[in-house]
Amino acid sequence: MPNTAISAQGSTLQISSTAGSAKTISGIALGNPTILTSAAHGLSNGDVVTLAGLTGADAGLLNGQQVVIRNVTANTFAVDIDTTGKTITAAGTATPLTWVPINNITQFKGFDGQANEIDTTNLSSVAKEYMLGLQDFGHFTFDVNKDFTDAGQLACDAAKVASAVKSFKLTASNGKTATFNAFVKNTPLDGAVDQVLKVTGVTLRITGAVTYA
Structure with missing residues (x-):
């Protein structure tokens, strides 16, 4: 059986700092999770963003929420909020926290x-x-x-x-x-x-x- 152990060497821990530059959300795919489109956003799995500016009758489900993102691609990311059957439309913004590495x-x-x-x-x-x-x-x-x-x-x-x-x-x-x-x-x-x-x-x-x- 192949070894699937993960080395602890190379692990990093970061602490949040100030808010970074807002990323423009240009599209949304409703569901669970919710998929947001933001061209060349530069974010990574595990980043924390605050959502704002989305419109629609159910936009309050997302606006103002500070959420962890996952399933990141070059132009999309997912948030674990269930928007199935809701009415929410882009555009909007996702403002990330910046990170500071804790060294040594x-x-x-x-x-x-x-x-x-x-x-x-x-x-x-x-x-x-x-x-x-x-x-x-x-x-x-x-x-x-x-x-x-x-x-x-x-x-x-x-x-x-x-x-x-x-x-x-x-x-x-x-x-x-x-x-x-x-x-x-x-x-x-x-x-x-x-x-x-x-x-x-x-x-x-x-x-x-x-x-x-």
């Missing part, structure tokens, strides 16, 4: 959450009965070799101080992405004899869902 990462782990168990046992039950609550993606943690001038590391520090929700995009070595929103809970500095200065166990608390693309 040495290891990461994450998506460790689990849904709550809701006890549904009643007096007719013959054993404990449960249902699951909302999914919880938990935390994403990583270690970095400290660089006091790295823009990505500085952005994490600033997000922690501001208690701000930021978008993060993990890109694996095979190009697959996982995009999520999170708070930066801590950035603990670690120093010892005969080792580089590190930030060990940076903890991101994920809020909402993780989107894979």
Whole structure:
């Protein structure tokens, strides 16, 4: 059986920054997912865009939504919003977030959450009965070799101080992405004899869902 393992080497993590230049949406294919046409948009799987300017009776389903894109081609991309049977027409815009790489990462782990168990046992039950609550993606943690001038590391520090929700995009070595929103809970500095200065166990608390693309 062929080896299908994916190397962790070459993986990258980025934190969101300011809004980039708006991309013109010239067409829309309604359905689930919704396919938007934007000539030479230059976007990538896992990018985050805010939609605006679309028209039609049901345009509110899309306008103002900040969404993760996937199934990217040179001139189209998909968003996971069901517009089947709706009335929405282009033109409009998709304004992407820009990304800042977090450099010097040495290891990461994450998506460790689990849904709550809701006890549904009643007096007719013959054993404990449960249902699951909302999914919880938990935390994403990583270690970095400290660089006091790295823009990505500085952005994490600033997000922690501001208690701000930021978008993060993990890109694996095979190009697959996982995009999520999170708070930066801590950035603990670690120093010892005969080792580089590190930030060990940076903890991101994920809020909402993780989107894979």
